[in-house]
Amino acid sequence: MTADRDLGSEARQMLAERTADLQAAEAANEALRRANAELRASRAALAASEARLRLALGAARMANWEWDPIADVVTGSEGREALYGRPPGSMRSAPEVLAAVHPEDRERCAATIRRAMERMPGEEEFDAVEFRVLHPDGSIRWLRSQGRITDRDPLTGRALRAAGVTFDITQRREAETRYRVLFDASPFAVIVIDQATFRILDVNTRACRDYGYSREEFLSLLITDIDVLGDEAAIRARGRAHKTGERTQEFEAVHRTRDGALRDVLVRVEGLDLGNGRVTYGAHIDITARKxxxxxxxxxxxxxxxxxxxxxxxxxxxxxxxxxxxxxxxxxxxxxxxxxxxxxxxxxxxxxxxxxxxxxxxxxxxxxxxxxxxxxxxxxxxxxxxxxxxxxxxxxxxxxxxxxxxxxxxxxxxVTEHRQAEERQLLFMREMDHRAKNILAVVQAALRLTPRHDADSYAAMVEGRVSALARAHTLLAENRWTGADLAALLRAELQPFLTAAPEAPEATRILLEGPALTVAPQSTQALGMALHELATNAMKYGALSTAGGHVALGWEVTGEALRLRWEERGGPPLAGPPPASGFGTRVIEATLERQLGGTVRRDWRPEGLVVEAMLPIGTIRAR
Known part of the structure; x- marks a missing residue:
């Protein structure tokens, strides 16, 4: 009985162990089924991703590539050779790739590869190059290839693998070409600068022609190198002072060309945001000729x-x-x-x-x-x-x-003064005609009334009186017949008698004293004739006939009259008035009284003759 119980216990234990093993096997199978399912899902996702990548690369005309520089084996995505216009499998090495590049660009591409291979560890930068390829149909396409070293020998640092992408940039290059054609066709200079650094980023052909720099030389300059302000702060201040909009400015500047010549330019600028920085697009119009x-x-x-x-x-x-x-x-x-x-x-x-x-x-x-x-x-x-x-x-x-x-x-x-001058000239001509007639009449009277008992005396007397008229005429002519200064008139008429006595050479024979007064033309000759007769009479019979005699002639304006006073001293004593009036007396009466409307009073004092005349100032003074 005991043995039977032991045998049953072992059987149950074995059954339990087998049951546990079976359950573990089933769990492992379930895990394996799930792993297989996940693997199939991952493979499907990868395939889908690769399909999407192929679609994306194809749509973008792009392909990826890998290169083993040790074995010189180039592999890549589907369509890589098609970008070069070559059949699949025809570009498996670097020389085969370079052979597909346009001959003019081939050396530049090779130099880019060499530069990438020479980089030291830690310099894992992308190297890029743009180049042309010639397709079998004769069309030219532009490609851009860029990549980097992805694996190096840990001991030597030697490049073991490189990877990158190549894509078609023909449309971009054509757009750039169109932009460059339009840019260079601009009739004015265009300069693009970096707002932050003032570095010149681009220029068109007109700018190179106007300033004398090549494009490469321009790109090594700052705008301060050509603007005579030469100072960044001053240039910014000028721009702020001439803002025409939120991002626009317009101002005049002076720029220096490559040969040092200064040119006036009208600058119109627009601030642009290019994403990686702000630039200023400036149109520079040469206005030197206009200025x-x-x-x-x-x-x-x-x-x-x-x-x-x-x-x-x-x-x-x-x-x-x-x-x-x-x-x-x-x-x-x-x-x-x-x-x-x-x-x-x-x-x-x-x-x-x-x-x-x-x-x-x-x-x-x-x-x-x-x-x-x-x-x-x-x-x-x-x-x-x-x-x-x-x-x-x-x-x-x-x-x-x-x-x-x-x-x-x-x-x-x-022409008012000219017209007035013409009118004065006309009046002058009329006045001259009238005065010429008067002078001729006076000369005729002088000839008729001058005593003729002695031919020489007669001639001298006539000559003196005509000379008196001539002197008055000269003064009026010098003043354009507007009048004559009274003092100048008297001095001119008495000049022949203003001589010093031999025994007193410094003594003045005739003293003149009176205020300034301009005498009207119609009164000038009358006053001149009258004063000449008074002086002539004094020279013959009065104060001027002796060496020590002298005459004081004074004048003043009193109210509405001019008062003239002729006073002789130092001549022969006078016994009284002469028994009869002579020619001189008749001339004085004719001129001062009848012609000028004045009154004349004579006083024959023992010490000398005194003559005082009162003449209307309205008749005497020039208007």
Whole structure:
């Protein structure tokens, strides 16, 4: 019984162990089934991923590659050879790849490979090169290949493997070519700079031509190297001062070319954000010739202004189609009006003319417009203060591209003084005619009344009186017949008698004293004749007939009269008035009393003759 119990216990234990082994086997099988399922899923996902990658690479015309430089074996994704226009499996080594590159770009690609292989450990940078390939159909495609060393010998650092991608950039290069053609075709210089560093990033062909630098030379410069400001802070301040928009500026600058010449440029810039930094796209228009022309224009305008001012001319411009007028400051002064900086209606200028002269001026304008000839007219203007002025106006039609737009420009001169001078000249001629007749009448009277008892004495007396008339005439002529200074007249008439006595050479024979006074032309000759007769009489019979005699001649204005006083001293004693009036007395009466309307009083004192005349100042003084 005991043995049977032991045997049953062992059987149960064995059954339990086998059951556990079976359960473990089933669990392992289940785990294996799950692992297989996951593996199949991973393989499916990988296949899908590879399919998507192939689709992506194909759509992007891109392929990846690997290169074993030791064995010189090149592998890659499907379509790699197609990018080169070559059949699959035809590019398994580096020489075969280089053979597919355009001959002009082949050495540059080889140099890129050599440079990548020479890099030291730790310099695992991407190397890239862009190149052309020639397809069998004759088309040229642009490719870009870039990669890096992915595996090195741990002992020597020698490159064991490289990997990278190659993709088609033909569309980008064509777009860049179109951009470059348009960029270089710009009629003005374009300079692109880095806003942060002021480094020149790109220029077009016109910039190279204008500044004398090659493109490579330009790209080694900063904008401060060509801008005469030469200072970054000053350039930024100028830009801020000339902002025309949020990111736009416009200003004038002076730039230095490669040979050191200075050029004036108009700069229009636009700030652009390219993602990896902000740049400034600047159009630089050479305005040196324009600035020189502006300077010359200003000089020409200044010369014209000086010429107009020197000639007293005012400038004007009429726009007949728009009925507007503009005039300058000089013409405004002639018109007695404020300067017009803006255009005004033509009627404003018309109202400046004397109404009686306006029809003739308008007719002259119509004639000039109808014939295309010049306009010229002389007319009166009425100033706001009521003064009338004479002006002479000249004008000429301006050439214009628009037939309906007719303008005329010209100048105006104030000829009032000229007209007054002409009027004075006319009056002068009339006065001269009148005076010539008077002088001839006076000379005739002098000839008739001068005593003829002695031929020599007669001739001397006639010559002295005619000389007195001539001296007065000379003074009036020197003053354009506007009058004569009284002191100068008296001095001229008495000059033949102003001699010193031999025994007193410093003594003055005739003393003159009186205020300044301008004598009217009609009174000059009368005063001259009268004073000549007084001096002649003093020389013959009075104070001037002896060595120690002298005459004091004074004058003053008292109220409405000129008081003349002739006083002789030191001559022969006088017993009284002469028994009869001589020629000199008759001349004084004819001139001072009848011609000038004055009164004459004579006093024959023992010590000498005193003559005092009171003459109306209105007749004597020049107006």
């Amino acid at each position: 020189a022309a502006e300077v010359e224009l200003r000089r020409s305008e200044e010369r014209l202004r000086v010429a107009l001012e020197a000639g007293g001319l005012g400038a004007w411009e009429l726009d007949f189609s728009r009925r507007r007028t503009r005039w300058d400051a000089r013409l405004a002064a002639i018109l007695g009006r404020e300067r017009v900086d803006a255009e005004v209606a033509n009627e404003v200028l018309s109202r400046c003319l004397e109404p009686a002269d306006l029809p003739a001026v308008q007719e002259a304008f119509r004639q000039a417009m109808a014939t295309g000839g010049d306009f010229a007219a002389e007319f009166r203007i009425l100033r706001p203060d009521g003064e009338h002025r004479w002006v002479r106006c000249w004008g000429r039609l301006l050439p214009d591209q628009h037939p309906g737009h007719r303008r005329m420009a010209g100048v105006v001169a104030d």
